[in-house]
Amino acid sequence: MDNVQISKMTISDLNEIENILFSxxxxxxxxxxFKNELLNPNSKYIVAKLNNKIIGYAGIWKSVDDVHITNIVTAKKFRRQNIGSILLSNLIQMAKAENGITSITLEVNSNNISAQKLYEKFGFxxxxxxxxxxxxxxDAIxxxxxxKDMPQSMRNTCE
Ligand SMILES: CC(C)(COP(=O)(O)OP(=O)(O)OC[C@H]1O[C@@H](n2cnc3c(N)ncnc32)[C@H](O)[C@@H]1OP(=O)(O)O)[C@@H](O)C(=O)NCCC(=O)NCCS
Structure with missing residues (x-):
């Protein structure tokens, strides 16, 4: 999907996220x-918007040398249209922009095959x-x- 815009999640995005979070x-x-996360200096959140509507979001926490992916979600009717990949590649770029980061880590439900496949696609x-x-x-995987294991092509994108 070409016209997806990625931006930093703001407090004003939360109203929209709240309305659609459970549906x-x-x-x-x-x-x-989320409110607490947006105030946390070690957290960073992004939203994916299509025609100004939020269709996905994702976030990271930074620790000393590792960035932890806290969540990544695509709205149901937009799944399998590359939004998760766009969000994840932005998270990887954000991690690369932090000083001293050597790895990106996450936990994923062992039953959540879609997410595992997404992460595998990016070399996790x-x-x-x-x-x-x-x-x-x-169980969590x-x-x-x-x-250091990141493919060269991804390194270039992320720098
Ligand atoms: C996981 C999730 C974010 C993927 O988002 P998405 O926008 O559908 O992802 P993409 O379209 O970019 O798909 C990227 C890859 O993920 C894998 N994938 C995504 N959905 C899949 C599915 N239903 N079955 C198998 N693989 C799947 C595929 O490898 C796909 O690549 P491909 O389309 O080239 O085969 C989405 O399914 C989601 O929001 N799930 C609920 C929230 C969640 O579980 N988040 C992860 C928490 S750890």
Whole structure:
């Protein structure tokens, strides 16, 4: 999709996100969590907009040498149209822009094959498993992209 705009998530985006969070996006976080995240200096969030409407969002937390992907979501009717890939490639660029980052890490539900495939497409590798991480039921797979293992083409895009 060519005309998708990526921008920093702002407090004013939250009204729109709140309206669609439970209908269209999966119910990850309530809006108060987002409010706190936007005030956190170690967090960065982006939204994908089509014709000025939010159709996806994603975010990262920075720790010392690792960037953690906190979430990445495409609105249901826009899935499989490259929005998740656009968001993820922007997160990777944001991680690259931080000083001293050697890896990008995330947890993904072991049942969430779509997300695992998305991350694999960008070179993320499985590095561990957290048993019963989600609701004390589902396992989390830990995936990492090492900056040094990033394909040259992606390095150029991200620099
Ligand atoms: C995971 C998610 C963000 C992918 O977003 P998307 O906009 O559909 O992603 P894209 O269209 O860019 O797809 C990129 C790749 O992901 C994989 N993928 C996406 N959806 C898939 C599906 N339903 N089945 C298998 N692979 C899938 C494919 O490898 C795809 O590449 P391809 O189209 O060239 O085959 C989306 O499914 C979503 O919002 N899921 C709910 C929230 C979530 O689980 N987030 C991840 C939390 S860790």
């Amino acid at each position: 269209d996006f999966d119910d990850f976080w309530n809006i108060n969590v 590798k499985v590095v561990g498993l957290r048993k019963k991480y989600y609701n004390n039921t589902d 830990i995936m990492t992209l090492k900056m």
